[in-house]
Amino acid sequence: MQQGQPVVERAHPGPVTYVKIAVILAIVTIIEVATYYLESFFGAALVPILLVLSAAKFVLVVGFYMHLKFDAPLLRGMFAWGMTVAIGITLAMLALYKL
Amino acid sequence: MSDGTAVGHAPQAHHTTTGISHNKMLMWAFLASDCMFFGSLIWVYMVYRGRSLEGPYPQEILNIPYTSVSAAVLLLSSLAMVLALHGIQHGNMRRFRVWLGATAALGALFLGGQYFEFTEFYHHGLSLEQNLFGTTFFVLTGFHGTHVGIGIIWLVTLILMSLFGRLSPADAERVEIAGLYWHFVDIVWIVIFTLVYLIPY
Numbered sequence: 001m002q003q004g005q006p007v008v009e010r011a012h013p014g015p016v017t018y019v020k021i022a023v024i025l026a027i028v029t030i031i032e033v034a035t036y037y038l039e040s041f042f043g044a045a046l047v048p049i050l051l052v053l054s055a056a057k058f059v060l061v062v063g064f065y066m067h068l069k070f071d072a073p074l075l076r077g078m079f080a081w082g083m084t085v086a087i088g089i090t091l092a093m094l095a096l097y098k099l
Numbered sequence: 100m101s102d103g104t105a106v107g108h109a110p111q112a113h114h115t116t117t118g119i120s121h122n123k124m125l126m127w128a129f130l131a132s133d134c135m136f137f138g139s140l141i142w143v144y145m146v147y148r149g150r151s152l153e154g155p156y157p158q159e160i161l162n163i164p165y166t167s168v169s170a171a172v173l174l175l176s177s178l179a180m181v182l183a184l185h186g187i188q189h190g191n192m193r194r195f196r197v198w199l200g201a202t203a204a205l206g207a208l209f210l211g212g213q214y215f216e217f218t219e220f221y222h223h224g225l226s227l228e229q230n231l232f233g234t235t236f237f238v239l240t241g242f243h244g245t246h247v248g249i250g251i252i253w254l255v256t257l258i259l260m261s262l263f264g265r266l267s268p269a270d271a272e273r274v275e276i277a278g279l280y281w282h283f284v285d286i287v288w289i290v291i292f293t294l295v296y297l298i299p300y
Binding site for chain 2: 015026029032035039046047051053057058064066072074075083085086087090094097098
């Protein structure tokens with residue numbers, strides 16, 4: 001790649017999108033807390049539901065507020081690498097000590 | 100993607116090998132390494148979860164409604180941060196200062212809440228050396244709180260720099276990098292909130 005060559009980036013969103021994301025994050029948080037109080041109703045599905053809701057919030061913040069959805073793929077790769085190592089080590093250690 | 104109400108900020112190519120700002124890339128590299136740092140603290144917490152031999156136990160002292168409000172405050176600070184960035188990127192320094200001030204204030208509110216929570220736990224007999232829960236909980240949430248504290252100092256510094264004419268819309272990338280750090284602190288709390296507070300013991 002030549003120096004100064006434009007990278008594949010798209011324009012960042014504006015305030016309306018940011019507020020919409022905040023509303024979605026608030027709703028998901030309310031659902032999370034409500035799910036916690038309905039533990040007996042959800043049973044074994046409670047933990048997977050909470051993890052999915054948490055992952056959804058994580059992706060929304062990283063994608064829209066940190067602009068990773070719109071920035072250069074190289075940056076996505078760098079962050080994905082750190083996340084992959086962190087999750088991999090966590091799962092490996094849980095398997096080692098908990099199973 | 101762009102809103103009807105505002106023109107989205109168009110990223111600019113930098114004169115670097117990759118076309119990406121070195122400062123921004125350095126921050127993402129740091130955040131990737133910080134993922135591993137918090138990943139280590141989280142797996143230690145998860146491994147020792149439920150293995151305390153004496154109380155107080157988490158189900159006895161964790162206050163879910165209180166922490167839910169704290170989590171909402173931190174999420175709200177992320178919105179304020181991104182609105183501050185939008186302000187400086189579009190040359191509106193007043194809006195930038197207002198939203199960045201709001202971000203720092205919400206961060207301070209979260210930190211104050213954490214201080215109160217720690218104090219309450221201590222009064223209930225939970226300390227760093229009381230049991231495995233105390234050790235892993237205080238280390239994990241304490242390091243997160245330290246990150247929040249560093250973020251607040253960074254944000255206040257940016258506000259002061261703008262007030263003294265040392266920060267202009269041309270320096271928007273500095274704010275973007277601070278914002279990346281701040282949002283990272285937020286996503287770490289999203290994970291901690293679920294794993295430490297919401298998943299039943």
